[in-house]
Amino acid sequence: MGTFLRIPYFLFILLSVFVSSANADNSIEQVRFSDTSDTARIVLEFKSEPKYSYFSLQNPHRMVLDLQGVERKFDFSTVTISGNKIKRLRHSTPKSSNDTRMVIEANKKLNPRVFILNPTEGFSYRLVVELVDPDPVPVSPINNSGPNRDQDIIVIIDAGHGGNDPGSIGPEGTYEKHITLSISKKLDKLIDAQPGMRGVMTRESDYYISPNDRPKVAARENADLLVSIHADAFTTPQPKGGSVWVLSKGRADTELGRLLEQTERSSELLGAAADVIGDRDTERYFAETIFNMSMDLSRALSYELSHELIKDMKQVTSMHKKTPQSASLAVLTAPETPSVLIEVGFISNPQEEKNLNWEKHRQRLAEAIFRSIKRYFKKTPPDGTLWAKWKNEAPAIHKVTRGESLSLLAQRYGVSVKELKDANGLRSDLVRIGQELTIPK
Structure with a gap:
């Protein structure tokens, strides 16, 4: 009887060693970090599906993530940490020599949310750790004209969908998320190559970001524009063509109310002006008025850009909608940033799916969008850029109309007739209708 009992126990030990050794070949391939106003996000990529457990500790605040059967090779110190929620990532002593223990040191108490994303094209298994701030710092009004603003025009480029959200899927199996990311990368490259402009992508590879978190990137970056790239779809293959969307007035009013409710005191929105006002009811009235005007201006500028986008996009593809459309879209709710959503075509249309899979077509779409953005900002560049x-600093150009003379124009622009003649190389005081004159500073 004793021998009978010892043999299964010996086999159990051997089996345990074998299973432990078999699991030890999993490893962390890559770690990415991102931060929004209320959530810090860490994405770990693995060779195979990881087994994990986690728990939180206080004094100091940290989260401990145990990864079973994962080699301890990845250097967490190479991960770039941003924002004010997380201090650093580091290793700690695991339960077993075949495991990895990652410690996330936080600056405050954060609520963890952990889940696994299954493999998609170009990506293996991903473990996502989201640390949610239960008391996020309210987003303050953006002062783009202040002395500390970035001199570059900042454009947020939002590639729609991503990760476990593929978006629409074409008849041949094309994922919208891959098309939007490709066009966004091409647009980002064009913007970064333009002096005085800088692109910031909401996602740079295939991972999921909540639609509500995407406009927060615009607030964080003090952005001058948000452009969200998507591809349309329908239940039948016939619809085709692009369209451009802006935030509806109703959704804008809803977001205004939500923003004011989230702010504990309206004085946080008004800054130093609140010291002059003094009365809280008056503070709220002024805060609501100012934000209402700001959001109305953002929507007006969004419409203005939308017309430019349609003008350029129709040179590359057919347009399903000839005028800008409005809808209640979460991605367009950045409170003080003009925002547009571009549908580059119907991925459900077989011919447009084929076009969108053609790299040259995607490049042409990116170039058309870039031309519109460039022309829009050339006309109305943000203060401080x-x-x-x-x-x-550029000289003004005036086109002569009927009844105008050099002396009249000199008086209007506050320069002398001689300065006008010298700036334009004129030998006489005569000008003709339609003639373009350079007006000196």
Whole structure:
């Protein structure tokens, strides 16, 4: 009887060693970090599906993630940490020599949310750790004209969908998330190559970001524009063509109310002006008025850009909608950033799916979008940017109309007739209708 009992126990030990050794070949391939106003997000990529457990500790605040059967090779110190929620990532002593223990050191108490994303094209298993701030710092009004603003025009480029959200799927199996990411990368490259402009992508590879978190990137970056790239779809293959969308007035009013409710005191929105006002009811009235005007301006600028986008996109593809459309779209709710959503075509249409899979077509779409953005900002560059400086320094151009003379124009622009003649190389005081004159500073 004793021998009978010892043999199964010996086999159990051997089996345990074998299973432990077999699981030890999993490893962390890559770690990415991102931060929004209320959530820090860590994505770990693995060779195979990981087994994990986690728990939180206080004094100091940290989260401990145990990864079973994962080699301890990845250097967490190479991960770039941003924002004010997380201090650093580090290793700690695991339960077993075949495991990895990652410690996330936090600056405050954060609520963890952990889940696994299954493999998709180009990606293996991903373990996502989201640390949610239960008391996020309210987003303050953006002052783009202040002395500390970035001199570059900042454009947020949002590639729609991603990760476990593929978006629409074409008849041949094309995922919308791959098309949007490709066009977004091409647009980002064009913007970064333009002096005085800088692109910031909401996602740079295939991972999921909540639609509500995407406009937060615009607030964090003090952005001048948000452009979200998508591909449309329908239940039948016939519809085709692109369209451009802006936030509806109803959704804008809802977001205004939500923003004011989330702010504990309206004085946080008004800054130093609140010290002059003094009365809380008056503070709220002024805060609501200012934000209402700001959001109305953002929507008006979004419409203005939308018309430019349609003008350029129709040179590359057919347009399903000839005028800008409005809808209640979460991605367009950045409170003070003009925002547009571009549908580059119907992925459910077989011919448009084929076009969108053609790299040259995606490049042409990115170039068309870039031309519109460039023309829009050339006309109305944000205060404090290099483009605004260049525009102010550039001489004005005046096109002569009926009844105008050099003396009249000199009086209007506050320069002398001689200065006008010298700036334009004129030998006489005569001008003709339609003639373009450079007006000196």
